[in-house]
Every structure is written in C-alpha cells, then in structure tokens.
Amino acid sequence: MTGKYDKVAYYPGCALEGTGHAYNRSTKALGDALGLQTVELENWNCCGAMEVKNVDPKIQTYLSARNLTIAEDMGFDTVMAPCNGCYHNLKKAEYDLAHDPESKSVNERLAGKAGHRAYEPGHVETIHALDWIKQGIGEEGLKAKVKNSLKGLKVANYYGCMYTRPRHIFPEKDRGPGSESTLKPHFMDDLLEAAGAENVEYPLKTSCCGGAHTLSDSDTSTRLVLNLLETAEACGADVIATECPTCHSGLEMHQMRAEKVFGKKTSVRILYFTQLLGLALGLSPRKVGVHENFSDAMPMLKQKGLAR
Amino acid sequence: MPIHEKSLIRPENLIEHKDLFIDGIDVSGHWSTFINSRALTDYDESMQEEIAALPGGENIHRCWQCGSCTNACTVNALNPDFNPRYWIYLIRNGMKQELLLDKDIVWQCVSCNKCTYACPRDVNPEGVMKATAHWLELKGHTEKKPSMIFDEGFSQQIIETGKIEDGLVIRQFFARTGQKLAQNWLVAMAIGLAKRLPVAMGIKMGFAAVFHPRTRGWSRARAAIKDYVHEREAANRKALGLPTGEDGR
Ligand code: SF4
Numbered sequence: 197m198t199g200k201y202d203k204v205a206y207y208p209g210c211a212l213e214g215t216g217h218a219y220n221r222s223t224k225a226l227g228d229a230l231g232l233q234t235v236e237l238e239n240w241n242c243c244g245a246m247e248v249k250n251v252d253p254k255i256q257t258y259l260s261a262r263n264l265t266i267a268e269d270m271g272f273d274t275v276m277a278p279c280n281g282c283y284h285n286l287k288k289a290e291y292d293l294a295h296d297p298e299s300k301s302v303n304e305r306l307a308g309k310a311g312h313r314a315y316e317p318g319h320v321e322t323i324h325a326l327d328w329i330k331q332g333i334g335e336e337g338l339k340a341k342v343k344n345s346l347k348g349l350k351v352a353n354y355y356g357c358m359y360t361r362p363r364h365i366f367p368e369k370d371r372g373p374g375s376e377s378t379l380k381p382h383f384m385d386d387l388l389e390a391a392g393a394e395n396v397e398y399p400l401k402t403s404c405c406g407g408a409h410t411l412s413d414s415d416t417s418t419r420l421v422l423n424l425l426e427t428a429e430a431c432g433a434d435v436i437a438t439e440c441p442t443c444h445s446g447l448e449m450h451q452m453r454a455e456k457v458f459g460k461k462t463s464v465r466i467l468y469f470t471q472l473l474g475l476a477l478g479l480s481p482r483k484v485g486v487h488e489n490f491s492d493a494m495p496m497l498k499q500k501g502l503a504r
Numbered sequence: 505m506p507i508h509e510k511s512l513i514r515p516e517n518l519i520e521h522k523d524l525f526i527d528g529i530d531v532s533g534h535w536s537t538f539i540n541s542r543a544l545t546d547y548d549e550s551m552q553e554e555i556a557a558l559p560g561g562e563n564i565h566r567c568w569q570c571g572s573c574t575n576a577c578t579v580n581a582l583n584p585d586f587n588p589r590y591w592i593y594l595i596r597n598g599m600k601q602e603l604l605l606d607k608d609i610v611w612q613c614v615s616c617n618k619c620t621y622a623c624p625r626d627v628n629p630e631g632v633m634k635a636t637a638h639w640l641e642l643k644g645h646t647e648k649k650p651s652m653i654f655d656e657g658f659s660q661q662i663i664e665t666g667k668i669e670d671g672l673v674i675r676q677f678f679a680r681t682g683q684k685l686a687q688n689w690l691v692a693m694a695i696g697l698a699k700r701l702p703v704a705m706g707i708k709m710g711f712a713a714v715f716h717p718r719t720r721g722w723s724r725a726r727a728a729i730k731d732y733v734h735e736r737e738a739a740n741r742k743a744l745g746l747p748t749g750e751d752g753r
C-alpha cells in the first residue's frame with residue numbers, strides 16, 4: 197500500500213537541533229519503523245520562530261517561504277514540520293502570501309535580493325507530524341504494528357496554541373469527520389489510543405504554556421505550566437504527551453522551576469507523542485531519545501512495563 | 505416581593521438626583537450608577553491611527569467591544585488588570601492617560617491567540633497587543649521590556665546566521681538583562697540531564713555549545729532583511745511622528 201505521505205520533505209527547524217533533539221530523533225525513528233521516508237530540506241533556515249514577527253511579521257513570512265521554495269526545488273509537494281512553531285509559521289506564510297498582496301510583494305523583493313526564486317502559494321502543502329502519521333498510516337495501520345501496547349498508561353494530550361490558532365491559517369481543519377478540530381483537537385488522542393494508551397479527559401489541550409515568554413517573564417510561564425501539570429495530575433494522567441519542542445521544554449523547565457522557586461512539586465512525566473508511539477512499536481527508550489529529555493521518565497516507563 | 509440585586513447595588517455607587525425628569529416624569533431619587541457621565545477634553549486624537557499603523561494594529565477600528573478577547577485571555581486569567589478589550593476601548597477613545605496606567609503589563613501578552621480565535625470581528629487583538637507594546641516603547645512611555653530584548657536578540661541571530669542555537673539565545677538573554685546564568689532551577693535541570701547523557705551530546709545541546717548552526721550562502725538574504733528592517737523602522741517612526749534619522753533613535 198502506498199500512502200500520500202510515504203516520502204515527504206522534512207523541516208526539523210532549529211529547536212529540533214537543540215533542546216528538542218529528542219523529538220527529532222523519535223520522529224525519524226518512528227518514520228523508519230512505519231516505513232515513512234523523510235528527506236531533510238537542504239540548507240534550510242529558521243522559520244522566524246515566535247520572535248521575528250514582533251520585530252516585523254513580513255520578515256517571518258519571507259523566512260518561512262524560503263523553506264517552502266527549497267521544498268519545491270527538491271521536487272516535493274509536501275513538507276512535514278514536527279514543531280508547532282515551524283508548522284504554524286509555514287502555514288501562516290502560505291496564507292499571507294495567498295491573501296495579502298503586500299506580504300507577497302515583500303517576499304518577492306527579499307527573495308530577489310537574496311538571489312533565489314520567491315515561493316508561490318499553493319505549490320507546497322505544510323503538514324504536522326501528527327497529520328503525517330494520522331493520514332499517512334492511520335489508526336488501523338498503526339495498530340497492526342504495535343508490539344508493546346501502551347495499555348495501562350494514562351495520557352493527557354497537550355496540543356498547545358500554535359497547532360490550532362489562529363484558525364484561518366488552517367483551512368483544512370474543522371471540515372467535519374476525518375478532519376482535525378481547532379476547538380478540541382484529537383489527532384494525537386486518536387493515535388495514542390490506537391497504540392493502546394488510555395487518554396484522560398484533559399480540558400487544557402489547547403491552553404497556553406507561556407512559551408513566548410519562557411525566559412523573559414518566567415513567573416507567568418511557571419504559573420501557566422504549573423496549572424497544566426496540576427490539572428493533568430488531577431485528571432489522573434501519568435504522562436503528558438506533547439507535539440511541540442517549545443511546549444515540551446517549557447513544561448520540563450517550568451516543572452523544575454515550580455519546584456525550585458515556588459516549592460510546588462509535580463510528578464507527571466512529559467514525553468513527545470513520537471516517543472510514546474515509538475515505544476509502542478517496540479523501539480528502545482534510547483532509540484526514541486528518552487535520555488535526551490530534561491526530566492527523567494525512565495522510572496515511570498519501567499513501572500508501566502514500557503522499558504527495562 | 506421586589507427582587508433586590510444586592511450584589512449589584514453598592515453604597516458607593518448610589519448617587520442622588522434631585523429634580524430629575526425624563527420625558528416629563530419625575531424620576532428623582534437614588535440611582536445606582538456604575539459609570540458617571542463625564543466630558544473628556546484631553547483625549548489623544550492620533551493614538552488609534554498611530555497604533556493602527558504599526559504591524560498587528562491594522563484592524564483595531566473593527567472592535568465592537570464584545571469582550572470575548574478578555575474573556576478568553578490567558579494572561580487576564582492570571583491578572584485581571586490585563587484587559588485587551590478595555591485597552592482597545594481606551595485607544596479608540598484616545599484616553600492615553602488611562603492607558604499609561606497599564607503601560608508596564610501590556611508586553612506580557614503571551615501570543616496564545618485565544619483572543620484572535622474568539623474575536624467575532626477579526627480585530628486580531630493579539631496583534632493589537634504587540635502594536636500597543638511597540639507604540640509605548642517607541643513613544644518613550646516604557647523602557648525596552650524583557651520580551652522585546654529577547655525577541656530582538658533572537659531575531660538578530662536569525663538575521664545574522666539564518667538559524668538559531670537555543671543555548672546561545674539563553675546565554676545572551678541572561679547577559680543582556682543582567683541576570684546570572686546560574687539560576688538554581690537551570691542548574692538543577694542541566695545537572696539532571698548531564699547525568700543521563702553521553703558527555704559529547706551534553707556539550708552539543710547544553711549551555712556550553714561548541715557548534716553554531718548557520719545557513720550556507722546566507723549573506724545576501726542577511727543584507728536584504730537588514731535593509732528591510734531599517735526601512736520598516738523608519739516607516740514606523742514616521743507614522744508616529746518621530747524623527748527618523750540615525751541619531752533619532
Ligand atoms: S494573545 Fe495575548 S491578549 Fe490574546 S488571549 Fe493570548 S495573552 Fe491574551
């Protein structure tokens with residue numbers, strides 16, 4: 197069977213080369229285990245992250261669009277970005293270039309000066325790692341490959357802000373059955389459930405972790421993260437599944453900070469959904485980068501029989 | 505039995521009106537009054553236009569004051585003084601003095617876009633928050649806030665090299681804001697990680713990064729972006745009626 201996402205261009209983004217390396221490792225390992233191929237964009241650049249738009253939004257559009265040009269030049273019509281920030285920015289560039297003539301002309305001007313072709317909207321589709329697995333393999337395909345069911349593992353699925361907001365940049369969402377919801381996303385829930393996990397009803401799926409100010413307004417971020425962690429625990433979760441390196445490292449950092457600075461200890465663990473799916477497919481914790489996470493999930497995984 | 509909404513009627517809100525007639529009917533007596541009517545004379549006529557001229561502020565005129573943004577707002581839940589709906593009201597009425605009372609918290613918007621999601625008028629309140637923070641800074645009402653220091657340092661690195669190395673970002677931010685890197689929680693985190701990581705990777709990922717990622721052949725893109733940044737800075741200052749020369753900033 198060949199699926200539409202069997203071979204996609206891969207845009208890891210800066211965070212996945214740094215603090216989010218575990219996500220990079222586990223995404224690639226998961227792709228290998230599922231027979232999905234990724235080809236990294238050649239000589240990519242930062243998408244503009246969450247910061248450049250505050251200097252000027254059109255620079256962010258240019259930075260993101262340059263990566264879409266590369267994908268197209270490499271012969272791809274789909275680029276997969278696991279990081280919510282990258283995914284969001286590439287989607288936003290796509291939207292702005294198609295709807296805002298001024299963004300389009302600035303992008304053309306900057307691309308011209310930089311000496312490369314300007315990206316034309318509509319040529320490359322940006323997808324998230326969740327779309328890649330959910331629509332490329334699906335729950336049934338995943339179930340067939342599960343060797344080490346996540347049975348007994350209670351998971352709170354945390355999607356954060358940038359995967360669903362603002363909704364106008366995600367025209368494919370909210371399209372009824374089969375599509376993702378921006379109000380109550382479920383792709384991650386669906387996949388983890390297929391891998392045997394028991395999803396808890398988590399009301400803060402799309403609440404904010406304060407990632408934009410994780411260092412510049414640490415107290416706000418710590419309070420927001422602490423709320424996410426305590427609520428997950430109150431919902432009975434053993435682990436919070438994440439799908440964004442900024443959220444993930446924010447949760448880990450501020451869990452530590454809440455303990456050291458506010459004296460509030462929480463014990464829920466934080467793992468990327470790709471790490472959990474990888475473990476379910478029988479990959480070792482090391483293969484999915486559990487040792488690269490800031491907080492140690494091994495004792496919990498051992499207790500649940502997911503690691504030795 | 506009359507229903508008394510006691511919680512709404514507070515003694516300090518009661519105002520006595522003598523000889524108050526409406527359509528010939530005498531309605532004199534005590535009235536619960538939330539907002540005293542008043543005449544504004546010191547409003548700033550250009551404030552809305554100036555904020556609308558900065559990136560993100562373009563749609564502020566569309567607001568119909570429903571309050572959905574404030575109701576949805578992440579930061580409002582932590583601090584009720586953080587109130588996008590109210591600030592938009594002040595800006596649209598040119599009530600600068602009132603806005604300045606909150607000048608030191610506007611920058612705390614975390615860009616979660618809950619407001620943008622909720623807004624029925626496509627105002628993009630998140631953008632308005634950024635434009636307002638920017639306006640406050642350009643006009644000299646606030647010093648550069650930590651978030652802007654962070655954003656600028658971060659953006660500079662991207663413009664210079666095409667990429668970001670997060671360890672370096674953290675180090676530079678702490679240096680620029682005069683904070684010690686050895687915060688107890690960061691140290692605890694680094695030690696926790698180091699215990700489980702092979703040494704070489706700890707060095708690569710950690711705070712002593714030895715490799716600096718960069719995009720090859722970036723110099724032309726860098727020059728193009730820098731030109732554009734200067735152009736925009738000048739345009740923003742012009743829209744705010746500020747001097748645009750090199751020494752103007
Ligand atoms: S983007 Fe800013 S103003 Fe809007 S809801 Fe989030 S914190 Fe509040």
Ligand code: SF4
Nearest residue numbers: 567568570571573623
């Ligand atoms: S949600 Fe939109 S229309 Fe309503 S008060 Fe906020 S900005 Fe104005």
